[in-house]
Amino acid sequence: MSPSQKHITPEDVATGWRDALALWDVRVQLSPPEPHVDFHPDASHAQEPLAYIDLVKRQVFVNFKLLEAMEATGSLTAVLAHEIGHHARFPHTLGWDAELRVQEQRLVPGLKQSLTNLFYDLQVNEVVGRTYAEALCAVYRGFQRVQGGEMSPLFFFYLAIYEELWGLPPGNLVPAAQLEPMEQRYPGVRAEARMFAQTFYALPSGKLQFLYFCATFIRYIEKPADLEFSLPLGGDVSVPDVDDLDAAIHGSSRWDDALDEAEERGWLAPLSTRSKEKDELDSIHRVTEHLPGKQGGRLRQALVAKHYRRLVDQHILKLPTTPSQPEPYLRTTPQAWEYGDDPSSIDWTLTVLSQGHLAAVSPLRRELEADLPPPSELGAPSVEIYLDTSGSMPNPELSLNAMTLAAQVLSASALRKKATVRGIVYSHGNPQVSPWMYDEEKARDFLLSYIGGGTQFPFDVMDALSRERPDALRIIISDSDFLANVTAERPLAPVLESIRRSRLVVAILALPDELRARQALAPLLRERRFRLVVVRWPSDFAKAAADLAQALLEN
Incomplete structure (x- = not known):
């Protein structure tokens, strides 16, 4: 000091x-x-x-x-x-910040660190600087002394704007030694800083300001995926949550007029040549792909689930939102707890009652297992959904998967009718089998699973589950691969027995030709408990699933 x-x-x-x-x-x-x-x-x-x-x-x-x-x-x-x-x-509400983050990922794809704090500080400092410009300069100079190292092009341009805004000579805030090298590296950087200071604060709306800000600053971001920076006054913005980002992505069309005006002003390339989202799933991918660790994956899954929920509600009756109910579980038979077992599995109440003073040294554990639902009434059968997620289907988190949406429609329809649902997501080997699910959100998350690869229908799984839970309604969602799986299955007796044990088995298949399907599935179609639904266009899958649910689940 x-x-x-x-x-x-x-x-x-x-x-x-x-x-x-x-x-x-x-x-x-x-x-x-x-x-x-x-x-x-x-x-x-x-x-x-x-x-x-x-x-x-x-x-x-x-x-x-x-x-x-x-x-x-x-x-x-x-x-x-x-x-x-x-x-x-200049209150940066989380909803407004979410809108800015969605747009900046559209204009600067793959940006690792958000620029919104730079944007907000430019707005605030213009007003504060009318009275305390020199005091703010002292903060930025002191920050450089504490931070050390060479100044990045992004921060150089940012401080050059303040030099122009407050009438300071070049080198007052930015390092004087970097003036010439930066001008050689970015010709016209000083003139651009002057133009920015004259234009930014004269724009009539925050949306136009942000679009101009992104269009100008992108020049000084060499590798968006590697961008990391810190600011002396940069700890203000909280990260928007899932609901904020979902609302911003869903309402991104509110920016269309501002984007059109930015294009007319020459800030942005024409819409036909600049990067744009194919749909909301593309926006979700852009907003989450740069986040570190598992954070991006969890956020992406939550946003994708909300997107599919809206699509599901377009096809079936939307019920009032109710609190999520926990899945019912039962305690298994008590066993001795050993070192290395999960401590949360210890049943201390049972241990104290049965072991007495030895409870602390000889605890008992009991695992939780799902409580199988009771036999359903005639109007609401238990529903098993077999969803094909082979490589011929797109990953539902990146592109709209019509079959995944159909499974979501069927699942939501059943659960809203107070039925129970079990999902089987399969491809080639090692299918994923859920417990019986009672909650729509839990079922939605499970049915967003994706495997990829080849296709092999899990006939052995259906056989085992039909023995465990006969009289359930089983629905298969696949394409022509299911025909190949059936014709290659030898013998067919276990498949036919699975169908006979079930209340009904319905195959919803994406096929251009129904005649070929009926020929391949002739042994199954002779069973009175098997039905075939052919969908010729992927866009019709969700409607077909909704119609099927209405026919099978209506009281």
Whole structure:
């Protein structure tokens, strides 16, 4: 800390908070600032946020230690005014942020780190800088000292905009040594920063501002998939949740007018040449593919499930939403718990009652197994759905899979009729078999499973399940591969016995020719409990499934 710097006192905080509120001249429901507690105590100061708002507690936090390390304690009022501006004048609601994230992935595909915080800061700092420009400059200069290393083209251009906005000479905020190399690397960078400062703040809407922002900044992002950056005032934006992103993707057409205007202004390439989504599933893929670890997979699955739910509701009656019910389970026979077994399987109540004072050293465990549903009434049979997910079908998370949608329609129809559903997702070997499911969301998630590869119908599984649960309604969803599987199956006696044990077996097949199917399935069609439904066009699959469900499940 330089001699001119000093430690921040409670009096400094109170004065800075009062002056920051006065700049915006608004009343906000925020608590006065408190010291930030490091998220990662072992990391450097530069890895921690300088200031942010906890919207749950409605509390402002300031990293006073980082502000002192940056030798910018005199900028406290500007930092607080910046945070208040995010809350009072330019509120980044999660719904709005989700819309921006959907559009930026459309314009900058594969972007690893969102640019929305840069965008929000440009809006807020223009207002704060009218009074505290030099104080904000001190923050950015101090951040460079703490951060160290060469400045990225993205951050260079970002700070060059502030130099132009506040009438500062080149090299006041950006490193003077990088001025010439950056101009050689990106010819006209200075002129573009000046044009941006003159254009961005004059645009009439946030949508146009963001499209212009993305169209300009993309030049300075060399590898979107590798982009990682930090900002001194960049800890403000929370990540939208599944519902926010779902609403943004579903309502992306609200951006069509702004996109058309951006094209007319020459910011974006014509729609026919620039990257665009094929459908909502493509948007979901763009928004989630860059997320690290398993986070992207879980988020993608949740968004895909919501998409298929909307498609299902187009074909069957949408019932009022009810709380998800847990699957019923039964305890198995108690066994001795041994080291290495799951501790959560210990039944302590039973252990204490039966083992007495030896309970702690000799616990008993009991596993959970699904409670098989009781025999259904005539109007609501138990339903087994055999879904073909071979390589001839698209992955339902990336492209609309008509067969998966048909399975979802049948499943939802049965569950809304108070029936129970079991799914069998198969391809070539190792089919996935679910327990009996009572909850629509759980069934939807299971039926989004995908295997790929060749096709081999699991006749042995159907035989075993028909013995375990006779009188169930079994529905097969496949294509011409099912015909090949049946004709290659020798002997057919177990297949026929499975059909005879079932209430009804219905094969819904995507086929161009019904006559060929009837010839191949002649032995099955002679059984009174087997039916064939041929669907010639994939777009008709969901309607055929809905009609079938209505015929089989209506009371």
